[in-house]
Amino acid sequence: MTTNKLTMATLAASCALLAACGDSAAEQEAERMEDQMEMQADQSAAAAGMDEAALGMTETQLLDADLMTADGTDLGDVEMVRRGADGAVSGLVIELEDTEPDRWVEVPMDGLTAVTNGDDMDIQTGMTAEELAALPDAEMPVTNGAM
Numbered sequence: 001m002t003t004n005k006l007t008m009a010t011l012a013a014s015c016a017l018l019a020a021c022g023d024s025a026a027e028q029e030a031e032r033m034e035d036q037m038e039m040q041a042d043q044s045a046a047a048a049g050m051d052e053a054a055l056g057m058t059e060t061q062l063l064d065a066d067l068m069t070a071d072g073t074d075l076g077d078v079e080m081v082r083r084g085a086d087g088a089v090s091g092l093v094i095e096l097e098d099t100e101p102d103r104w105v106e107v108p109m110d111g112l113t114a115v116t117n118g119d120d121m122d123i124q125t126g127m128t129a130e131e132l133a134a135l136p137d138a139e140m141p142v143t144n145g146a147m
Contacts, residue, residue, distance in 0.1 A: 026101045033140055034079070034102060037093070041080050053081060054089035055114040057121055066122045067094050067107065067132075068115065075129055080138075082106060092123070093138045105135040 023031065041063050048059040057065070059081050067075045080093035091106045107125065115124045125132075 024101075029101070031102075033104075034095070037079050037104075037140070044081060054109060055112060055123065057114055061121050062089075062092065062123070064120070065114075066117075066120075067092070068117070068122050068124050069128070070124060070126070073129070075125065075127075075132055078123065079104060094132070096132060097129070104138040104140070105132055106138040107132070107135070 045059040045063055050058055053059040053062055055062070062078055062081050065078045067078065069075060074097055076094040076096045078092050079095045081089055082091040082093060084090040089109060091108045092112070093104050093106050096103045096105060107127070111126050113124045115122050
């Protein structure tokens with residue numbers, strides 16, 4: 001099973017590299033960063049299992065959620081769950097909607113609530129798109145060249 005996952009990960013990375021050939025350097029870097037974040041987020045969610053992480057949601061549910069305004073405007077997608085030294089969720093890394101190249105910001109948990117959206121769970125914030133855009137870029141984990 002592990003060999004199949006490794007093969008699939010290698011295939012996905014190869015496809016991403018081929019697709020990136022026509023992209024600008026900034027777009028290629030954004031794609032590489034997103035691939036790295038997805039891999040780390042998947043590993044973290046698998047390790048966390050079905051335990052509640054925050055807002056009454058598991059880490060997997062958080063990673064599947066969109067960040068929304070109270071009126072239902074989609075502000076972005078949750079890409080990573082950040083935890084403090086105590087293991088508690090301290091923030092969410094959000095890929096902002098409609099940014100080119102992609103841009104990620106870290107949103108603290110204060111003021112976030114879980115909302116049901118049909119069969120899905122999303123996260124609601126009181127922040128506007130402009131307030132999110134004004135946040136600094138999220139600090140990303142340093143890689144050792146593996147990607």
